[in-house]
Amino acid sequence: MNYYLRRTARIPLTILAVASLTFGLIRLLPGGPFTQLRIQLVRQGVPNEQVDARIEALQNIRPDAPLHVQYLDYMVGLVQLDLGQSISLNEPVMDVLARALPWTVFLVVTSTVLMFVVGVFIGAVQAYWEGSTFDTVVSGGSTLLMSVPYYIFAVIFLYVLAFQQGFFPTSGAHARGLTPAVGLEYYVSVLRHAVLPILAFTIGGIGSTALNMRGNGIQVLGEEYVEVARxxxxxDTRIATRYVAQNAILPMYTGLLLLIGFRLGGTVILEEIFTYPGLGDYLIAAVNANDYPLMMGCFLVITTTLVVSVFVADMTYGLLDPRISTGESDGY
Structure with missing residues (x-):
């Protein structure tokens, strides 16, 4: 119980550290977080004596206050889930994140699950046929897939399958004018727009997953309890499913959850290529527009997701594998 309490207590502390780091790094950027907004307000005709008041109303931070006071204002807003107003979009940052996050989560979760399922299956077959022609060819192909960045696949798929052949849309998350109220047509459109980003994000990870599963499977096949089962x-079916597959997949479980967290930040280039309205696309737009509040919100969501993924993996791995002792080997 103490183990779980300690792990849970680290979540808010880690998020606090991340928020503090983001707050500090943003203020080290050229121009600071309020310069762009100050320029926009002046261009809109706001009198100079009212500019600071307007910035405070939009960002919940007093620009003329000492740095530690700005930090406290930011943290109070963060606790209240108020990240201020987006400078470029002129709407609350939380509304922007709430609109963008589901699309990014859809891409990341779908592609990661597909990558894991296909990679595990291929790797398991390789382990059983170790040394065969199939194993040699697939291992070489997996190594090649690992060597090519996902955005190379994205550009190729976009050019060939979307621009040249016209099989898939070139941008967006769904056709214009469609809403969930339309029904089946909307969801078909969502799937068509997501096929290429998901395929590009999936194909590169299949190789590494297959090779990991192959190595784990070969190791498990050499264990004494497998020989005893034989x-x-x-x-062979029962040995493959009950002994080999279960024990070979377990070491990959933590990596799967961590991968979801890491890939959430990796969608920046992918969503930019396909103009997909997810978190990465808004992050790039915020950087280009010097929209510091939106930048800070995107960074915070990405890092928080990674922290939560680590926490879930840590909490559930011991439940999946009773051989793992929780707490006794923690060391503190």
């Missing part, structure tokens, strides 16, 4: 006359 001597007992158990079928």
């Amino acid at each position: 001597l007992r006359g158990l079928s």
Whole structure:
């Protein structure tokens, strides 16, 4: 119980550290976080004596206050889930994040699950046929897939399958004018727009997953309990599913959850290529527009997701594998 309490207590502390780091780094950027907004307000005709008041109303931070006071104002707003107003979009940052995050999560979760399922299956077959022609060819192909960045696949798919062949849309998350109220047509459109980003994000990870599963499977096949199961006359199917697959997949479980967190930040280039309205696309737009509040919100969501992924993996791995002792080997 103490183990779980300690791990849980680290979540808010880690998020606090990340928020503090983001707050500090943003203020080290050229021009500071309020310069762009100050220029925009002056261009809109706001009198100079009212500019600071307008910035405070939009960002919940007093620009003329000492740095530590700005920090406290930012943290109070963060606790209240108020990240201020987007400078470029002129709407609350939380509204922008709430609109963008579901699309990014859809891409990341779908592509990661597909990558994991296909990679595990291929790797398991390789482990059983170790040394065969199939194993040699697939291992070489997996290594090649690992060597090519996902955005190279994205550009190729976009050019060939979207621009040249016209099989898929070139941008957006769905056709214009469609809403969930339309029904089936809307969801078909969402799937068509997501096929290429998901395929590009999936194909590169299949190679590494397959090779990891192959290595784990070969190691498990050499264990004594597998030989005992064979001597007992158990079928190959039962040995494959009950002994080999279960024990070979377990070490990859933590990596799967961590990968979801890391890939959330990796969608920046992918969404920019396909003009997909997710978190990465808004982050690039915020950087180009010097929209510091939106930048800070995107960074915070990405890092928080990674922290939560680590936490979930840490909490659930011991439940999946009773051989793992929680707490005794923690060391503190």
